Amino acid sequence: MARYELVKRSVALITLTNPPVNASSSAVRHAIAKSMKCALSDPEVTAVVICGENGSFCGGADIREFAGPLKGPPLVPLLDAIEAGEKPVVAAIEGVALGGGFELALVCHYRIAHSKARLGFPEVTLGILPAAGGTQRLLRLIGIPAAAISLKLGIVDQVTEQNACEVAVEFALRAVAKPLLSRRVSMLTTRCPPDLDALLDAVTMQVKKKAPGVMAPLACIQAVRAAATMPYYKGIKREGELMATLFNSGQAWALQYCFFAQRTAGKWTLIRSAAVIGLGTMGRGIAVCLARVGISVIAVESEKKLLETGRQMVIGMLERDAKRRGVSASLNLFKFTLSLHDLKDVDLVIEVVFEDMALKKRVFQELSKVCRPATLLCTNTSGLDVDALAGVTDRPHLVVGMHFFSPAHVMKLLEVVCGPRSSSETIATAMSLGKRMGKVSVAVGNCPGFVRNRMLKPYIDQATFLLEEGATPEQIDKALEDFGFAMGVFRMSDLAGLDVGWRVRKESGLNGSDVDPESPPRRRQGRRYCLIPDMVCEQGRFGQKTGGGWYMYDKRGGTNAKPDPLIQNLLETYRSKYGIQPRNISNQEIVERCLFALANEGFGILEDGMAARPEDIDVIYLFGYGFPRHRGGPMFYASMVGLERVLKRLEHYHQAHPDVPHLKPSPLLKTLVACGIPPVQKWREHIKTMHSHL
Numbered sequence: 001m002a003r004y005e006l007v008k009r010s011v012a013l014i015t016l017t018n019p020p021v022n023a024s025s026s027a028v029r030h031a032i033a034k035s036m037k038c039a040l041s042d043p044e045v046t047a048v049v050i051c052g053e054n055g056s057f058c059g060g061a062d063i064r065e066f067a068g069p070l071k072g073p074p075l076v077p078l079l080d081a082i083e084a085g086e087k088p089v090v091a092a093i094e095g096v097a098l099g100g101g102f103e104l105a106l107v108c109h110y111r112i113a114h115s116k117a118r119l120g121f122p123e124v125t126l127g128i129l130p131a132a133g134g135t136q137r138l139l140r141l142i143g144i145p146a147a148a149i150s151l152k153l154g155i156v157d158q159v160t161e162q163n164a165c166e167v168a169v170e171f172a173l174r175a176v177a178k179p180l181l182s183r184r185v186s187m188l189t190t191r192c193p194p195d196l197d198a199l200l201d202a203v204t205m206q207v208k209k210k211a212p213g214v215m216a217p218l219a220c221i222q223a224v225r226a227a228a229t230m231p232y233y234k235g236i237k238r239e240g241e242l243m244a245t246l247f248n249s250g251q252a253w254a255l256q257y258c259f260f261a262q263r264t265a266g267k268w269t270l271i272r273s274a275a276v277i278g279l280g281t282m283g284r285g286i287a288v289c290l291a292r293v294g295i296s297v298i299a300v301e302s303e304k305k306l307l308e309t310g311r312q313m314v315i316g317m318l319e320r321d322a323k324r325r326g327v328s329a330s331l332n333l334f335k336f337t338l339s340l341h342d343l344k345d346v347d348l349v350i351e352v353v354f355e356d357m358a359l360k361k362r363v364f365q366e367l368s369k370v371c372r373p374a375t376l377l378c379t380n381t382s383g384l385d386v387d388a389l390a391g392v393t394d395r396p397h398l399v400v401g402m403h404f405f406s407p408a409h410v411m412k413l414l415e416v417v418c419g420p421r422s423s424s425e426t427i428a429t430a431m432s433l434g435k436r437m438g439k440v441s442v443a444v445g446n447c448p449g450f451v452r453n454r455m456l457k458p459y460i461d462q463a464t465f466l467l468e469e470g471a472t473p474e475q476i477d478k479a480l481e482d483f484g485f486a487m488g489v490f491r492m493s494d495l496a497g498l499d500v501g502w503r504v505r506k507e508s509g510l511n512g513s514d515v516d517p518e519s520p521p522r523r524r525q526g527r528r529y530c531l532i533p534d535m536v537c538e539q540g541r542f543g544q545k546t547g548g549g550w551y552m553y554d555k556r557g558g559t560n561a562k563p564d565p566l567i568q569n570l571l572e573t574y575r576s577k578y579g580i581q582p583r584n585i586s587n588q589e590i591v592e593r594c595l596f597a598l599a600n601e602g603f604g605i606l607e608d609g610m611a612a613r614p615e616d617i618d619v620i621y622l623f624g625y626g627f628p629r630h631r632g633g634p635m636f637y638a639s640m641v642g643l644e645r646v647l648k649r650l651e652h653y654h655q656a657h658p659d660v661p662h663l664k665p666s667p668l669l670k671t672l673v674a675c676g677i678p679p680v681q682k683w684r685e686h687i688k689t690m691h692s693h694l
């Protein structure tokens, strides 16, 4: 609820962490009190900075807590103690400092505000008044009447365009040892105009005319009068009395009700209840994501034991959420069942069963029978034909792909796969559900692998071909990590698990009993094929989860990847079996072959109308594969390298490897080069066929 850290060796930085607006809930007040005690008693700390996480200082008291009895430290003594402290405290204000948040800023000895920050007392709109010294301190600071911008008024000491927190830390260092007396706003005298009574009477008249019968603004005027005519200790008492009258009034309850009602009304949604079929890692993650946003979830498994394991895992995830995020969805939102019949009334179903078309079709046929006619049916397939599933239902227009990425409760990307028969409403609903779940949703077309996995294939293929030719997993990973990826292709594959790709290759007849016995070595379906990934899987090495994959790990589930002599051995045996003379491969070749093949497939996807624009592909790679953000994404990166160069290098590599079609430059790339290399944002104009929904 507040993070405490020491920066620049002597400044205590207290960051409020209560999303979305860092409201000063009881837990936040408790954390501020604890942090201030720490800062004031630590001899190393010479100054304190208070800021809020995620660009918002503090949206004031947590209005939801008004309905119950006061919990945690009361605000007034907490604020008084900050002001009275002997070390300078600087407020770093970004976003909003409203109500209690503004009052917190006012007890700080200095205020640094970002130029876009908003400071104010909106309490009157909630039927109350700023009652933690707000009316008393603000008037002492700026006088009566006041109307101008914050800096001119003297509310803030510095306005900045930079990061307010960093500026505040520097400011705090300069404030050390300066006298604090004049910085304590409660000690100042309110500057009053000579005709105070006349002014306040006039304002009272105006308020009565503008808001007849409304109590809070009149109470505010009385608090202003107190600030002007009484010493601080009496003024704050008066402020408290006025607040007590307002706080329990029907007007305050009504106005606070309106605050939340307005926000609730905006949350109109088609989806209130959902079902998730399959409680493996992915299904559990999706179920928790749905519950986090208040959607009730029916979780389905096929066997009692699997259902119970899923239930326990979900409970564990909710507990971890509560620990890490301070909040968690309620377990009451979940119902665990073995029967699809329980899904008859849900608004939406997400199928997350094994990646097997026959099984998925059976599930969709069954759903078609049990769910009410308006229920949306979604599949989390990672690449199968969404339209084939739609075809076995009684409502193909309500079928759409929702392709989450593992772990689904963490990964931001969601591909919304638009089948040719998915209706616009269905797609829009899936997109907005994704947004509601905090995902970055991207609409894509229905092609094998969709966008992310379709592009991943040539990228991984190039990496494995480079292994055949003489590179090692660690050399390839290092080159890609130096490029900016957090993990190279092999470390990433070990994390994701190698078995899924192995199964997909088997299903597509690339290995296993379906392979044509006549195919020449290292060739499948008329193109180059590297057998090494299958050989690794045949040894039961599926990556981190089995303690070994392209690397070895100290235990199952271990994350510390070490080069494995066994893999080295496998590579050497393989090369000698197929008569491959290993060669030295440069990092440049590794990066070019992997990334240009990746971007080339991206051009193919655009050309096929499977992504609406290059930006969509880049977003998919930023959020779905950890593409280094400072490179912009594969398509933007290609544009930065220069499309002409990318084209030339692809031509060069394709000439050297004619049996690798993914290296053959895409016609769209050639078109873009031929028509003068327009900027990324204009590529869409050169695409001939576009998916009707994209």
Ligand SMILES: C/C=C(\C)C(=O)SCCNC(=O)CCNC(=O)[C@H](O)C(C)(C)COP(=O)(O)OP(=O)(O)OC[C@H]1O[C@@H](n2cnc3c(N)ncnc32)[C@H](O)[C@@H]1OP(=O)(O)O
Residues within 6 Å of the ligand: 020, 021, 023, 059, 060, 061, 062, 063, 064, 075, 096, 098, 099, 100, 101, 122, 123, 126, 128, 129, 130, 131, 132, 260, 263, 264
């Ligand atoms: C005594 C009394 C004291 C000391 C007080 O401080 S009273 C509170 C004074 N503060 C306010 O009145 C601020 C109220 N909030 C706002 O004006 C706005 O929410 C905002 C300007 C801070 C942000 O606006 P916006 O970006 O448009 O976002 P929303 O309004 O939609 O809010 C996002 C969610 O945050 C919840 N919220 C906002 N403020 C509070 C709050 N003070 N306490 C509890 N919850 C708050 C708001 O309800 C939205 O929640 P969800 O709808 O997303 O669940």
